Amino acid sequence: MQARYMVGMAVDATGAGMYLPLSLLYFHHVTGLPVGQVGALISSAALIGLIGNPVSGVLVDRFGARTIVVGGYLVRAVGFTAYAFVHSPAPMFLAVLLVSFGDVSFSPSIQSFIAEIVQGQARDRMLAAQRSLRNAGLGLGGLIAAGVLALDADAAYLAVVLTAAVTYLLTALIMRSIPVPPGRHAPAGAKRGYRLVARNRPFLTLTLLNIPIAFGYMVLSVSLPVYVTQHLSTPASLIGVLYAINTFGIAVLQIPVTRALARYRRTRATALGAAVFCVSFVGFALLGLLPARSAVLAGVFLATALFTLGELLHGAAASALVASAAPAETRGRHLAVYQLSWAVPTALAPAVLTALLTFSPAGMWLVLALGVTASAVTLLGVEPRLPHDAVRPAPQAVTVG
Template sequence: MHNVPAQRPDRQRPGGNAFLAALFVDALGSGLYLPLTLLFIHEVTGLSVTTVGLGVTVAAAVGLAASPVAGVLVDRFGSRTVLIGTYLVRALGFALYPLVGSFPALIAVAAVIAAGDRAYYPATSSYTAAIASGADRDRLYAFVAMARNIGFGLGGLLSTAALTLIGGQGFAVMAVVNAVSFLGAAGCLALAAPRPVDESARPAEPVRRRGGYRSVLADRPFLSLVAAEQAFTLAHSVLPVALPLYAVTVLDAPPAVLGVLYTLNTALLVVGQLPVRRLQVKARRTHALALGGAVFAASCAAFAATAYLPHGGWQLAGLVAATLVYTAGELMHTAPSSALAAAVAPAALRGRYLTVYQLTWGVAAIIAPAGFSALLDVAAPLLWTVLGLSLVLACTWVLRVSRGLSDAALYPLPATAPTPSVSASRPRARQPDLRGEPGSRQDTDA
């Protein structure tokens, strides 16, 4: 039997409010261009859409290749320092976009931004883990998702207003405003405390970083979580990638409905994150993660079923219902996924661990457009069947892996002290010597 987690106070170190402010300012600026990425770059640089598409693809590949370096930098210099660096790098990149006039220049600037994007995610997750522990860490991950979704939503509204009021010149304004937003985000973190947060709480005896990525690749339970996470991150690509193609080309739905579905999804992600997190706080993170994956799989069945509804209002209602189920899956997956990865990772190698975990999003960004399109071309139900089955397999795998993880990784709330008989019967994960219990004094971003 597993011990029932006891409710004990969690700890959050200074820096959380400034961190959330930085994320909001960042997302507000990014929301200006993200819904119109290719069109934005085309208008700002004057290059053809084909050239822009090829350049962005090459840049994305460069950014993905640079990801392992981000993990090393986080472990060496601290997540806060690297996070500020990603803001400054991307501010420079967006400031240079209006000066781009050739394909090589586009690749150079876009690759710098892509590398900053790829380093941003493990740095963000590591910083979250560094300033919070236990259930408070799950709560902070929920706040992170809220801050970003609010910023993206407001940024999208501002981009519409800018294009309506200024016209074509609005794209150049977006580039400048986004660059300024990155500088503002960096300032929020830089002014948070005179001494870096991830250096102010170091353990008395520094933990040596041994093994590097070899230690990560030797951690079988963690790699099993990464394999399952790949299916979940592909599911996150349904709304921006698969649904537009499916709704317009298969269901012949009006394109305007996509904006309604996106707005509905974003609004529910903002208001639902904390209530869902409160329901998950006493559950195992792996159970919460598997339940989120099961709801994702149910949404695949719901999207597939809309094709068999009468065309028109019934199909639109079916899309709305399927989007609601899909959004519930997103809400259930986000916080436990990030918190579980951070809890499994040893503090001294957290940057490398979370970089590997975050690679699933980069892989999904590469294979989802081509893969989803190919499956839809063969047969629309094939996409939902393949994705749904992969999610069911991932959920089963997560539950299997949970048997080899410690209570400290499994539960947001600390567990009560085990009796000798229970402790002796509980399987433990094979972990490197440097691994410390999350939430202890060694659980810092050293």
């Protein structure tokens, strides 16, 4: 069962890795629109797509996580197939909007699915393996895309989007074949809506505490490239190296780090990851004060390594903590609400982080450091109010297949 799940994640990540590096370039190529207009259309569709988030939570609780996981992959497969026929702004917007609905259903449904098929510390290990495998798949997909696009032909762009569509279809078939243990999913009553989530104060606190950390996660793709090239005057080629350090580090180290953290409370591991993020952000802020170019380059690598360590400590532990803190009968709705703490910062990060960076490069890093520190401290305070099994998972777990 777990082997099939990991195969599905590998197929999914490889397809996503092929497309993600050229999402803007693809639509610019096929529509002839300026890159800025393409980006605005994609962001608009993504923001509208957020309305599908609460709907996906209800659907998970009503029909089961596996059904929504499979449905989300099928929606994206159809959307990516539609990309091949896009040649103007309106069809492009509609196709991206369709894919956005599939995207927003992924996190609450896949975390609920994992919670249904594995328990206890096995959940942490599976999430760690997933993060590791997805990073490796994204990197492999990026390399494949680079090779295909080196041909510099219209057929190359078409091949990438259609291959991504096929990978989503294959992943849907793989996920559909994974059995769900009897009794793990208990459909929730239709009248409950999101009222039970609104009454769950500790879970809502977890959701709010994730917002500063979600902004922190976005620096690698949004503000770090601008900061190191324009404010630290380092070569643009360094960006790819820093990204490789991050993805390779997570792919190789996530599983052993998660195993080492198994003896500790999930809340402590999550807070420690946020604390390491803080050290990394302070390090980035101080780089502008270094006079020697060699010291700046060494500092960039060190701060990026610390950022990666923060991800390793925080990522799998936080995901397992949240999935376990959500009541089983309304897990889909709880995780849909929690997903907003990722989706909204992801949508706002380009504007917010760019504005902060323009106002004060060092100030941006210090604001992020303050935010993640506040999250870490508050999380330790809310720990006694969280379910015991969410904080301290059972060492043994029941799985199927």
